[in-house]
Amino acid sequence: MVIDFEMYKPGQDAVSKDEGELNVAKRQISSVVKSHKNLIDVVVYDALACNSIWINHRKDLGIDAIVRAKNNNNNSLRLAKKTANKAEAVEVWKDEQGFEKVHVYQSTFTMDNVEQPLRFVKFAIKHKNKLRSQIMIVTTCMDMTQKTLFKIIRARWDIENSIFNNLKRDCGFEHCFVHGGNAIEAVLPLIFIIRYHEVIFS
Template identity: 75%
Template sequence: MSTVGMGPKLVIDFEMYKPGQDAVSKDKGELNVGKRLISSVVKSHMKLIDVVVYDALACNSVWINHCKNLGIATIVRAKNNNNKSLRSARKKTNKSKVVDTWEDEKGFEKVEVYESTFTMGQC
């Protein structure tokens, strides 16, 4: 786990995968290690962490509820992942109007911004 943003990065803590304790499945094992890591960081550096950013693997109620119980806001960065939660959110959001469009100076990147509220099961 490290800091994000501009400037030098600071490694706060790390957690090793424990074969006997963590799930055999890579996805579930990685989430177990992540939950242990976030719990230990919050315990030792209580005021240091406000937000946790994770990849699309964390787009599930177990991870989000774990962070929520620790008092941490969760950001899940998902690109073209096609899991059930993202398909549901995309289906609802894409039916709404575009609120804003962001383009970089060269016009290579274009991001359409939508506003929508949806709930995720068991969160």
């Protein structure tokens, strides 16, 4: 369910893609929390938001954050990763959501320029085809179960893969040909109707 969207504002948002996207995201989440009070408890974001600016912003709004953690220059986060990697797994799941095995590691740390303690969690995944992967997150949700965190971060990845990629690939939204909220609200349903008829009559 899409409850809101926010346009990029040239001249107001940063020129660099990453900083510009974060500026837009901060503005949007502030607007959503204001318009839909008590609707949002947790906001989930990719590794772009794994920084003190985003984490402090969501604190000001009174909501929790779950963000992906990848290669990051933050010294405190690097230390949290090392601590988790040296520790024993806090949980091991077998046949969890189609995986052969998932080892869960975690540590608590304080990120530079963030007063609140944070939780670093790593999910080391062994797939049934014997390949291995991992998902690392930083979260302010100190009491949420590891399985709930795992479901949330994987659901966010599914949105990225399914919805965003479909909008780019199938709906021509790799480039935005219209600007303004009303125009986009009009064009999106029109595209969906056209695509639906193409599928039905092809």
